[in-house]
Amino acid sequence: MTNIAVAKGDGIGPEIMDAVISIFEAAGVPLTYEYVDMGKWVFDKGYSNGMTPEAQQRIETLGILFKGPMETPKGKGVKSVNVTARKTWNTYANKRVFQTLHGVDTVFSRAGIPIDITVVRENIEDTYGGIEHMLTHDVALSRRFITRPGSMQVIRYAFEMARKKQARRITCGHKANIMKITDGLFLECFREVALEYPEIQADDVIVDDLCMKLVTRPDLFDVVVLTNLQGDIVSDLCAGLVGGLGFAPSANIGDHICIFEAVHGTAPDITGKNIANPTALLLSGLTMLRHLGLMEHAAIIENALLYTLEAGFRTGDFGDRSKPALDTTAFAQAIIAHFGRIPEHGAKTIMPNKPVTPTIFKLEKNPLIMSLEKEQESIVGVDMFVESAEQPGIVAEKCLRHTLDLFKLVTISNRGTQVWPKGSVFTNLVNQYRCRFESVGDAPLTQTDIIELYKRLSADFKICSTELLNMWGDKKAYSLAQGQ
């Protein structure tokens, strides 16, 4: 017996979790469940991260969390417990499998186009750090962190998973044509890791093109790996291809702790009515069983689920509306009644269990994931983001007063578009400029030089933000302004 932590969640969470556990128990799945306190009601008791210290301790000991959806209280400045859990425990890969389910009517099932796409989304970084500031009353800034070690973790996981499932193709979705440094880094990591997996066709597609191709030819894709925000959008798009969020399972994979949950939320509009569809949570639970090596149980339950869907059993949110809908409990009972049945389409081979006992990790300190620095680093300039409602020429004049012998002013941009020394009067301005100073000659700058410039400029401007311009060897570690 393996012990796992279970958090039923809010809204429809307890209803669908009870249904899924009843299916597991009826199938004799060798798991025991430790229920832990997490969710909105825990926030309301005063725990700002949405979980009690005991819940956190139990999850960190057991290593597996099976959870229902949880509500994020609105307008209280609190962060989503779902996001907090994924980030705190470094579940760096979000894996979502989208497969044609017979009995779930979609445009593609009607056209006979099979779908079997696995989306792996980076789960920690990107704009999900939620590091945001108002720089002026008009200008908001969000910091988007893409890191080499973080990208490597998720991309390696995606390739390993692709190899195990004998995927024919793995595709990196990105926007490196625009975000050359951040998405460029992610793509560089993808290409690097791809070299170690020559048997898998690895390619990349710009994310907007990817969306178009996914809705026109979803059958051409197999595994798709993306950064966090783009992955969030693309995975919901894929959920739509196979029948909506009621059929979208999700696994959050980390080195120490894994979280299995449905993709949908707490469905407040149908809470308490016992009419929610437990399929997505059940599919997430099946991913968990396979993760724990319980292959036989997973296959028996999945075949029963597919058979039930094919036979036309349904909850109110899908299927043939001319047939009566079952409530959550009755739908779970129909699945249990179909244990041993084999569906016509997509039947899973029954393989013997190979139970995996989760490793108990006792970490003494936070793991630091860092790559080796290869090139010499030097500071060659600084971007000063200043507040000003004046014209670019006036801003330049003020900057030039303070350039010292060490700095030259090379460009001024507004919302990323160059407005000085050249630009167009048709470019609309907002009250914040990015003024780029570079070192005169080849001499590298020091942080003290930058502080001196900062002090001088602050006589004329409110400086909202600064970024160093670094070189790694002969490679610029910063982007150019549009038009520079």
Ligand code: NAI
């Ligand atoms: P939602 O997914 O809860 O609901 C959207 C629509 O889908 C509703 O009409 C709902 O009735 C329906 N629906 C969702 N799951 C269903 C199911 N299993 N069976 C039948 N119908 C289902 O999204 P919404 O309304 O945006 O969010 C509600 C709450 O859930 C919010 O507090 C949000 O923060 C939270 N949430 C939590 C997530 C998680 O725990 N991972 C994920 C998404 C939202």
